[in-house]
Amino acid sequence: MLQIHILRQNPDFVIERLKVKNFDASELITNILALDEKKRENQVKLDATLSEANKIAKTIGEIIKSGKQDQATQLKERSVTLKAEAKTMANDLELLNNEINSLLLQIPNIPGDQVPQGKTAEDNEIVFSFGKIPTLSPSALPHWDLIKKYDIIDFELGNKVTGAGFPFYRGKGAKLQRALINFFLDEGLKAGYTEVQPPLLVNEASAYGTGQLPDKDGQMYNVGLDKFYLIPTAEVPLTNIYRDTILKESDLPIKNIAYSNCFRREAGSWGADVRGLNRLHQFDKVEIVQIATPETSYQVLEEMREYVSTLLVKLELPFRIVKLCGGDISFTSAMTYDFEVYSAAQKRWLEVSSVSNFESFQANRMKLRFKNKNGKTELAHTLNGSALALPRIVAALLENNQNETGIKISDSLIPYTGFKMID
RNA sequence: GGAGAGGUGGCCGAGUGGAUGAAGGCGCACGCCUGGAAAGCGUGUGUACGCCGAAAGCGUACCAAGGGUUCGAAUCCCUUUCUCUCCGCCA
Structure with a gap:
C-alpha cells in the first residue's frame, strides 16, 4: 500500500x-x-x-x-x-x-527507476546468462518419465491419498529433496542469513500484511474453522515477524532464511505446460528475506541476486536472469529479477526464483518501521527471494543430468545425498 | 477442555472515577564532573492522525482488543483475546 x-x-x-x-x-x-x-x-x-x-x-x-x-x-x-x-x-x-x-489498496506499487516498460513476459530483459544448454541424446526423457523409470516421485499415489499436485517423494527422490534443502540452508548460513522455522499456517492479519489478502485469498488454502491460511510461501511468516515493529537502524539489514512447505491452490492456472513437477499444490522452498533501510535496499537486491546466482552455479544448471518489465512485475513489487533454469528434455526455461524489492509497500501495510540515525521513525524496505524452489530445480537436474545408466548428481550435492547416481 | 490469577511505556513496576501520557526505578541519549573512565549530579526520553510544506507549538486518540456506563474511565460493566498456575488430555 x-x-x-x-x-x-x-x-x-x-x-x-x-x-x-x-x-x-x-x-x-x-x-x-x-x-x-x-x-x-x-x-x-x-x-x-x-x-x-x-x-x-x-x-x-x-x-x-x-x-x-x-x-x-x-x-x-x-x-x-x-x-x-x-x-x-x-x-x-x-x-x-x-x-x-x-x-x-487498489493502487499497485510504484516501479523502480530501472524497470523497463513493457506489456508481457516477452518484454522482459535478459540481463545475465550462465552455462551451456546441454544436448541430450534422442532417447532422453522428460522428468515425468524419469521419475517413473527410477521410482523416485509418485504422482498417482499422491492422487489417491490427497489429489492432483500432491506427489509422494520416495527413496532417492526423497533423499534428493532433503539434500537440496540442507544444501540451500547451509549456503544461506554461510552468506550470513539466520535460519528460521516458521509456522506453516498464518492468520488473516499476516496474509494481509504481505499482500495475499484482500485480493488473492482464492489462491490460498484456508482452514476455515480457525481462520488460518496455509502459507503459499515462507515470505508470509518471515516478513510478518516484523509487523507492527519499530526496529533500530543498527538492527538492519535483517537477513532471515527459512525452509518451508508451500501450499498454492493455483486456481485457474492448469494447462498443458504444467505437467509433472512444473506446478504443484504443495512444494518445498527455501526463502530468503531481508529488511533494509531505503538507502540500501537496491544494493541488497543486487546482493540477493548475486547470492541466488551462486546457488545455481554450484548446481551446474544453465540459467538466465530476467529483469521483469512493468507489465509482468507483480502488484506489490517495485523491482523483480526472475531466475530461469533450462530444463533440457522439455526444452523450456523454468522459473525457479523471483527476487524482489518491495520498497516500503509491504512495510506500510504492516507498519514495519525503524528509527533512523536522527531518531525519526520511517518505513523500512522489505525484500525477498526464493533460494530456491525445489520442484523445478529437481526437474532440471533430472533432465539435464540423465544418461543411459542413470542420473548424475551434481558434485556440490553429493555430500548431502550420499550417492552419486540415481539408477 | 475445567478452575483460578493476570495483561499498564524499550524493560520492571505504582496506580480502584477528576491533578495521569501515565509516580518510582532500570535502560537509553545529551550535558556537567574527570587526565580518562566508573560513580555522582542535571536534562531529556512512546506511537498515530490532524492544524501545516518543514521546524517549533498546539489539538485529538491510544494503559491487550472491541463495546458500554459516566459531565469525566488505566480505574466500573460486558464481550473477545493472550499469558501464567493447578487439573485433564497429548507428539
Whole structure:
C-alpha cells in the first residue's frame, strides 16, 4: 500500500510512474485526494468537539470539588450534546477512512527507476546468462518419465491419498529433496542469513500484511474453522515477524532464511505446460528475506541476486536472469529479477526464483518501521527471494543430468545425498 | 477442555472515577564532573492522525482488543483475546 502523503505531494509523479505498469491511476488518485480532503476537514471538527468536551469535563470536576453541584447541570447537558455530535462525526470519519483505504489498496506499487516498460513476459530483459544448454541424446526423457523409470516421485499415489499436485517423494527422490534443502540452508548460513522455522499456517492479519489478502485469498488454502491460511510461501511468516515493529537502524539489514512447505491452490492456472513437477499444490522452498533501510535496499537486491546466482552455479544448471518489465512485475513489487533454469528434455526455461524489492509497500501495510540515525521513525524496505524452489530445480537436474545408466548428481550435492547416481 | 490469577511505556513496576501520557526505578541519549573512565549530579526520553510544506507549538486518540456506563474511565460493566498456575488430555 502506498503512503497517502506521496499521493498528496506528487500525484502526477505517481500516475506517470504507474504507466510503466500499464496502470492508469489518475481516477483512483483523484477520488482518494477528494476523500482525503473531506476526511481532514471532518477530523478538525471532531477534534475541536472533543477538545471542548474535555475542557467541560475538567470544569465540572472543579465545580463539584468546590461543592456547588447545582451549577454543573447546564455544563453536563452541553457535554452530552457534544458527545452525541462527536459520535456521529467519528462514524463518518471511519467510513471515509475505510473508503480511502480500500481505494489505496487498489493502487499497485510504484516501479523502480530501472524497470523497463513493457506489456508481457516477452518484454522482459535478459540481463545475465550462465552455462551451456546441454544436448541430450534422442532417447532422453522428460522428468515425468524419469521419475517413473527410477521410482523416485509418485504422482498417482499422491492422487489417491490427497489429489492432483500432491506427489509422494520416495527413496532417492526423497533423499534428493532433503539434500537440496540442507544444501540451500547451509549456503544461506554461510552468506550470513539466520535460519528460521516458521509456522506453516498464518492468520488473516499476516496474509494481509504481505499482500495475499484482500485480493488473492482464492489462491490460498484456508482452514476455515480457525481462520488460518496455509502459507503459499515462507515470505508470509518471515516478513510478518516484523509487523507492527519499530526496529533500530543498527538492527538492519535483517537477513532471515527459512525452509518451508508451500501450499498454492493455483486456481485457474492448469494447462498443458504444467505437467509433472512444473506446478504443484504443495512444494518445498527455501526463502530468503531481508529488511533494509531505503538507502540500501537496491544494493541488497543486487546482493540477493548475486547470492541466488551462486546457488545455481554450484548446481551446474544453465540459467538466465530476467529483469521483469512493468507489465509482468507483480502488484506489490517495485523491482523483480526472475531466475530461469533450462530444463533440457522439455526444452523450456523454468522459473525457479523471483527476487524482489518491495520498497516500503509491504512495510506500510504492516507498519514495519525503524528509527533512523536522527531518531525519526520511517518505513523500512522489505525484500525477498526464493533460494530456491525445489520442484523445478529437481526437474532440471533430472533432465539435464540423465544418461543411459542413470542420473548424475551434481558434485556440490553429493555430500548431502550420499550417492552419486540415481539408477 | 475445567478452575483460578493476570495483561499498564524499550524493560520492571505504582496506580480502584477528576491533578495521569501515565509516580518510582532500570535502560537509553545529551550535558556537567574527570587526565580518562566508573560513580555522582542535571536534562531529556512512546506511537498515530490532524492544524501545516518543514521546524517549533498546539489539538485529538491510544494503559491487550472491541463495546458500554459516566459531565469525566488505566480505574466500573460486558464481550473477545493472550499469558501464567493447578487439573485433564497429548507428539
